[in-house]
Amino acid sequence: RKEVEQDPGPFNVPEGATVAFNCTYSNSASQSFFWYRQDCRKEPKLLMSVYSSGNEDGRFTAQLNRASQYISLLIRDSKLSDSATYLCVVSPFYNQGGKLIFGQGTELSVKP
Amino acid sequence: DTGVSQDPRHKITKRGQNVTFRCDPISEHNRLYWYRQTLGQGPEFLTYFQNEAQLEKSRLLSDRFSAERPKGSFSTLEIQRTEQGDSAMYLCASSSGASPYTEAFFGQGTRLTVV
Numbered sequence: 001r002k003e004v005e006q007d008p009g010p011f012n013v014p015e016g017a018t019v020a021f022n023c024t025y026s027n028s029a030s031q032s033f034f035w036y037r038q039d040c041r042k043e044p045k046l047l048m049s050v051y052s053s054g055n056e057d058g059r060f061t062a063q064l065n066r067a068s069q070y071i072s073l074l075i076r077d078s079k080l081s082d083s084a085t086y087l088c089v090v091s092p093f094y095n096q097g098g099k100l101i102f103g104q105g106t107e108l109s110v111k112p
Numbered sequence: 113d114t115g116v117s118q119d120p121r122h123k124i125t126k127r128g129q130n131v132t133f134r135c136d137p138i139s140e141h142n143r144l145y146w147y148r149q150t151l152g153q154g155p156e157f158l159t160y161f162q163n164e165a166q167l168e169k170s171r172l173l174s175d176r177f178s179a180e181r182p183k184g185s186f187s188t189l190e191i192q193r194t195e196q197g198d199s200a201m202y203l204c205a206s207s208s209g210a211s212p213y214t215e216a217f218f219g220q221g222t223r224l225t226v227v
Contacts, residue, residue, distance in 0.1 A: 004154075032212040043203060043218035044155065051213075087154050091212065099145065099168060100205075100216055102154035 001026055003101050006088050010107035017078050021106050023071040023088030032091035033064055035073050037084045038105065044087055047073075078110045114138060116219035118204050124225045125194055132190045133222045137206030144187050145216065146179055147203040155203055161187060162209070194226045 006023045013019050025033075033050035048055065050062040050071055061074040071088055088103040117136045125131050137144050142163050147155035158177065159169045163184040176194075181187040191198055201223050207216040 034213075043220050045218070046215045049213045099157050099160045100155075101157060102147075104152070105154045 004103035006103035012109045021073045025090045027092045030090045030092045034089040036087040083110045118219035122223045130192045135187045135204030141206035143207045143209040145205040149201045199226045
């Protein structure tokens with residue numbers, strides 16, 4: 001079983017749609033959680049951190065359920081510019097290393 | 113440019129040759145990571161440094177791979193006796209590690225093609 005697993009893609013949605021991505025992680029001791037975005041042939045960039053209480057940044061909402069070891073990302077009113085691959089990222093044992101473990105990514109394509 | 117820089121951006125090599133990649137992290141960052149990414153997959157962790165100390169190396173990494181960060185600044189990743197399966201994008205990232213939620217910044221990567 002992979003340490004971080006994401007919904008298989010691609011997701012093809014029209015502009016203005018709401019889309020949700022799901023992610024599960026296997027290490028219950030994981031301490032930090034993120035969503036990164038990767039555009040085609042570009043490097044990953046941080047989209048948002050995911051806090052235990054859930055957090056929102058404009059059209060983006062991230063949720064964390066530690067009991068279920070589940071992370072989600074909701075994108076409302078999707079734009080053409082949201083087309084990218086979304087990577088779920090988990091960091092275990094911060095004080096012992098802080099490495100980032102990536103899921104395989106979910107590709108989103110927003111169409112006019 | 114104060115971001116993470118990687119050199120070269122592209123490398124084509126014949127099977128069996130050795131290659132070396134360089135990463136220059138953001139200057140005040142003490143943590144440096146190497147990842148490998150193939151098409152359709154997320155970045156796969158290879159190794160990690162805090163300052164000059166290599167703290168972890170992936171079990172998936174064969175003995176042909178070695179990384180150094182001699183003065184806690186730039187890092188090199190060497191692949192010996194390259195194989196076709198080594199073809200991938202090699203990404204370097206750095207962070208300050210100031211908190212569990214410190215952002216890691218990635219370079220643009222080195223694309224390796226082994227022919």
